[in-house]
Amino acid sequence: MAGTAGTPGTPRVLRAMNDRAALDLLLEHGQLSRTRIGKLTGLSKPTASQLLARLEAAGLVLATGTTEGRPGPNAQLYEVNPAAGYAAGLDVTPERILAAVADITGRTVGR
Missing domain, CATH: 1.10.10.10 (Winged helix-like DNA-binding domain superfamily/Winged helix DNA-binding domain)
Known part of the structure; x- marks a missing residue:
């Protein structure tokens, strides 16, 4: 088209x-x-x-x-602009749950 x-x-x-x-x-x-x-x-x-x-x-x-x-x-x-977007990741196993948040540049801003 x-x-x-x-x-x-x-x-x-x-x-x-x-x-x-x-x-x-x-x-x-x-x-x-x-x-x-x-x-x-x-x-x-x-x-x-x-x-x-x-x-x-x-x-x-x-x-x-x-x-x-x-x-x-x-x-x-x-x-x-680092605040333009964020990504969150989770690592879930039977023993624990880990979470992290990174800004659009890849810098970890929270765990």
């Missing part, structure tokens, strides 16, 4: 793929600037700016500061 959501190559699918690629890079590298995300993904600066705006509006990334000590203007840095 052409034109429906989920069709490969549609602008919606490509945006989702780009957003996911940026989130993966932020999880892997930590704080990154728009320019660095653009270089690592191969996206243009305007496209990187648009995807960061989408991710920030969705609460998935946070602007966390700026670069310093380089020539030119300081670049805004972004990182994954």
